[in-house]
Amino acid sequence: MYEIHSIEQLLKLTALAAAVISIIILLWYLVRRPPLGRLTKVMLLFGLGVMPIGVALTGNIAGFEFTLKRQFCGSCHVMLPYTEDAADPSSNSLAAIHSRNHSFGEESCYNCHADYQLFGTMTTKVNGLKHLFYYLTEYANTGPYGEGGKPIHMYKGFQNGMCTRCHSTTAPRWLANQDHAGMLDDIRKGDAKCVDCHSGEKIHPRAFAHGGAGKPPVADASQPGAAKNGGHP
Amino acid sequence: MISRLTIRRLVLISIITTLVSLGLMVMGIIFPKPILLVLAMSLGQLFGTLSLALYLLAIVLDLQGVGEHDAIAPHIGFEGEDEERSGSDAKA
Numbered sequence: 001m002y003e004i005h006s007i008e009q010l011l012k013l014t015a016l017a018a019a020v021i022s023i024i025i026l027l028w029y030l031v032r033r034p035p036l037g038r039l040t041k042v043m044l045l046f047g048l049g050v051m052p053i054g055v056a057l058t059g060n061i062a063g064f065e066f067t068l069k070r071q072f073c074g075s076c077h078v079m080l081p082y083t084e085d086a087a088d089p090s091s092n093s094l095a096a097i098h099s100r101n102h103s104f105g106e107e108s109c110y111n112c113h114a115d116y117q118l119f120g121t122m123t124t125k126v127n128g129l130k131h132l133f134y135y136l137t138e139y140a141n142t143g144p145y146g147e148g149g150k151p152i153h154m155y156k157g158f159q160n161g162m163c164t165r166c167h168s169t170t171a172p173r174w175l176a177n178q179d180h181a182g183m184l185d186d187i188r189k190g191d192a193k194c195v196d197c198h199s200g201e202k203i204h205p206r207a208f209a210h211g212g213a214g215k216p217p218v219a220d221a222s223q224p225g226a227a228k229n230g231g232h233p
Numbered sequence: 234m235i236s237r238l239t240i241r242r243l244v245l246i247s248i249i250t251t252l253v254s255l256g257l258m259v260m261g262i263i264f265p266k267p268i269l270l271v272l273a274m275s276l277g278q279l280f281g282t283l284s285l286a287l288y289l290l291a292i293v294l295d296l297q298g299v300g301e302h303d304a305i306a307p308h309i310g311f312e313g314e315d316e317e318r319s320g321s322d323a324k325a
Contacts, residue, residue: 012262019255026248036244036295044244048251048288052258052281059258060274066265075266132267 011062015055022051067128068110070099076131078139078146081207083109094203103166112162113154127155152207160187163194235299243291247284254280 004010025047034040066072074083086095086108099108114124142149167174169188175181179197186192200208254277261273 015262016259019259022255023252026252029244030248036240041292041295044248044288048247049285052251052255052285055255055258056278056281059262063261063265063270063274067270072265072267128267129271132271136268 008062008065011058011065015058015062018051018054018058022047022055025051064125067125068107070106070109073109076135076139077144078135078142078149078152081145082204085204085206091205093205094198130155157193158195160190160194164188235294237295237299240291240294240299243287243294247287247291250280250284250287254278254284 004013025043029040029044029047070083070086073079082095085091085093086099088096089100095108095112098104098112101108104111110124114120115127117123139146139149146152164187169175169180169184175184180187183192187194195203257269257277257280258273261269261277
């Protein structure tokens with residue numbers, strides 16, 4: 001028996017049910033070809049209007065929910081060195097540590113990389129369309145881990161706000177770190193970037209072991225030590 | 234000249250467009266890959282909107298009584314499209 005565990009699954013089932021009802025109504029009309037009387041018009045209004053609008057609404061929300069998940073990010077093969085490491089329970093990379101945190105969980109890619117501003121969700125989705133364009137035009141024929149493709153880089157620098165919305169820069173354990181305390185003002189102003197120290201090699205070691213270029217993951221890149229400064233609060 | 238046959242054709246085109254639209258949207262739900270999701274949310278909904286607009290146009294034309302006098306048009310000096318009318322139209 002199929003069990004519903006999330007709103008996304010419920011929305012998907014609702015969308016599929018609406019689609020099936022719509023298709024049944026339309027096939028009924030195509031097979032029977034009844035006169036365009038009042039009943040037929042109302043039935044067709046449901047089949048052509050109400051139900052498809054229901055499919056679009058619920059399908060859109062379910063689709064947007066799914067785009068937040070790591071599984072979706074990993075559906076482009078060039079992202080596998082990033083997503084496989086993040087999902088690896090034995091990895092000590094920053095991405096994996098954050099992914100094991102319930103607040104990030106399956107949506108860890110989105111939670112760290114989505115723009116943090118008023119229209120952040122929108123700009124993130126627009127950038128997602130750019131990702132798809134570049135994937136289709138530049139990376140589609142690359143190897144299983146993107147071998148042969150150009151090195152992958154972010155559109156813009158990683159902002160401290162992505163980190164400081166959780167790591168508030170006020171926790172005693174965080175301040176006890178001398179490096180943090182020494183450049184506290186610069187970190188808060190954004191003059192010193194978190195990723196200057198906690199760099200790509202510590203966040204996504206399997207991918208950055210090759211400078212961000214698509215290569216198969218390195219077996220020991222995510223072992224303890226790769227994320228030397230990774231486990232602070 | 235717009236006839237009852239035109240209205241039925243509009244409905245038929247609307248149905249086919251809706252089926253294509255539903256196919257795209259269902260594919261996006263069952264196989265949520267990036268390209269399919271983009272197709273579902275763009276082309277799928279474009280076709281869906283277009284088909285609803287066509288259906289509403291057909292209903293408006295029907296409510297205006299378009300083609301109601303096609304059957305008697307030749308008898309009163311107008312060239313109609315009544316030879317194209319299907320049997321089911323005649324019933325309507």
